[in-house]
Amino acid sequence: MSEAGIDRIGFATTSLFLDMRDLAESRGVDPEKYTVGIGQLEQSVAPSSQDCVTLAAAAAKDALEGEDLEKIDMVLLGTESGVDASRAAAVYVKQLLGLPDRVRCLELKQACFGETAALAWAMDYVSRRPGRKVLAIGSDVARYGLNTPGEATQGAGAVALLCSSDPKILKIEDDSRFLTVLASDFWRPTYSNCAIARGHYSTEVYLECFSRLWKQYKDETGRSASDFDAFLFHLPFSKMGLKALREVLKEADPERAKVFQDRFEASSAYGRRVGNIYSGSLYLSLLSLLESSLLEEGSRIALFSYGSGAEAEIFSATLREGYSSMLSPLRHLAAINGRRKVEVAEYEHLFSDFPPANPQDYSCDERYFAGPFRLTGIRECQRQYEAEG
Ligand code: HMG
Numbered sequence: 001m002s003e004a005g006i007d008r009i010g011f012a013t014t015s016l017f018l019d020m021r022d023l024a025e026s027r028g029v030d031p032e033k034y035t036v037g038i039g040q041l042e043q044s045v046a047p048s049s050q051d052c053v054t055l056a057a058a059a060a061k062d063a064l065e066g067e068d069l070e071k072i073d074m075v076l077l078g079t080e081s082g083v084d085a086s087r088a089a090a091v092y093v094k095q096l097l098g099l100p101d102r103v104r105c106l107e108l109k110q111a112c113f114g115e116t117a118a119l120a121w122a123m124d125y126v127s128r129r130p131g132r133k134v135l136a137i138g139s140d141v142a143r144y145g146l147n148t149p150g151e152a153t154q155g156a157g158a159v160a161l162l163c164s165s166d167p168k169i170l171k172i173e174d175d176s177r178f179l180t181v182l183a184s185d186f187w188r189p190t191y192s193n194c195a196i197a198r199g200h201y202s203t204e205v206y207l208e209c210f211s212r213l214w215k216q217y218k219d220e221t222g223r224s225a226s227d228f229d230a231f232l233f234h235l236p237f238s239k240m241g242l243k244a245l246r247e248v249l250k251e252a253d254p255e256r257a258k259v260f261q262d263r264f265e266a267s268s269a270y271g272r273r274v275g276n277i278y279s280g281s282l283y284l285s286l287l288s289l290l291e292s293s294l295l296e297e298g299s300r301i302a303l304f305s306y307g308s309g310a311e312a313e314i315f316s317a318t319l320r321e322g323y324s325s326m327l328s329p330l331r332h333l334a335a336i337n338g339r340r341k342v343e344v345a346e347y348e349h350l351f352s353d354f355p356p357a358n359p360q361d362y363s364c365d366e367r368y369f370a371g372p373f374r375l376t377g378i379r380e381c382q383r384q385y386e387a388e389g
Pocket of ligand 1: 038080150186198236278309
């Protein structure tokens with residue numbers, strides 16, 4: 001049986017954030033609607049020099065510290081804020097990381113589901129090639145538009161999973177149950193850099209997919225809530241995951257229900273401050289929970305992945321012995337705590353400074369260059385990326 005799983009987890013977000021209370025005040029909304037009703041405290045704000053490529057490369061760099069790059073065979077990047085309709089963003093990422101040309105690089109798209117598809121492919125690959133490694137990354141800038149209901153659920157960031165056949169953090173079990181339904185709950189036409197969301201309908205589809213899959217998972221595996229130590233969800237905003245968790249809580253005794261709730265809180269700590277990072281959101285919840293140190297070695301976790309449109313999957317994973325020594329909570333908290341707060345006017349300016357959807361050259365504002373990689377601009381229709389220094 002395969003032992004494949006996750007060896008290292010890297011994370012990156014932008015260097016700026018918006019306080020949800022400031023946004024609420026500016027939009028004439030009670031702040032508690034955002035901080036309690038939706039459950040978000042802050043959201044990372046991306047200047048145009050930070051996109052799915054630079055964030056993915058930064059998260060991968062974080063995961064690869066001290067690793068032998070020669071062992072990497074593939075870079076698989078799940079994103080729904082891709083920068084080209086043809087070329088995979090992973091090709092730029094490979095170049096920025098200095099990986100050799102023999103590495104295979106692909107982009108996977110199905111709304112927020114992309115990183116789960118990358119992970120599944122990585123599991124198959126490393127199971128057949130012991131000793132080899134694959135980077136499965138989810139990276140996005142979530143944009144709904146100024147003054148839209150979705151605005152409170154934006155964010156930006158990336159999570160990179162370094163996968164191997166002898167993982168040091170998490171073994172991924174071969175028990176996935178998945179489904180696809182055609183639903184117009186959320187999508188982004190190619191002419192737009194913002195998503196269209198039917199917000200309330202999207203939460204209904206999400207919950208319905210979870211109910212269907214959780215029932216199927218239990219029926220077909222014989223497992224129940226009591227077989228798990230924690231439940232993790234795709235978190236477009238923390239209240240969404242809480243609504244799904246409530247279904248599981250009904251099936252758990254009060255003591256275990258309290259444990260699930262506490263662990264859910266821990267899993268949403270990073271996401272409440274970074275916002276929706278689309279493809280990487282489930283894996284940001286994973287990182288947030290693991291870095292809270294609440295779970296013991298051997299713990300079994302259920303993961304629910306959801307991508308609008310819609311694709312959903314439930315699978316489980318088991319924590320490896322010594323897993324905590326592979327995590328970097330201080331570094332990741334520093335990345336979140338180190339962001340500079342922007343006022344609403346500056347956020348609105350940055351939101352509107354988006355590369356044009358026409359052949360004009362474009363320069364990114366150098367004052368916002370930050371992080372290890374950046375887009376400097378667009379020349380002759382080609383994106384110009386560079387590493388810091
Ligand atoms: P809205 O319609 O402005 O908010 O937008 P609302 O009126 O539904 O209120 C939200 C909650 O705040 C409610 O709680 C209110 O009661 C509460 P609930 O009933 O849901 O428990 N509330 C208050 N609480 C405390 N004090 C107050 C107060 N006022 C109200 N004063 C919505 C909310 C999420 C719809 C909007 O932000 C949106 O459209 N977001 C984008 C879509 C989205 O995130 N959907 C999630 C499911 S789809 C998904 O997860 C996939 C996705 O990640 C994309 C992908 O796959 O690529 C989005």
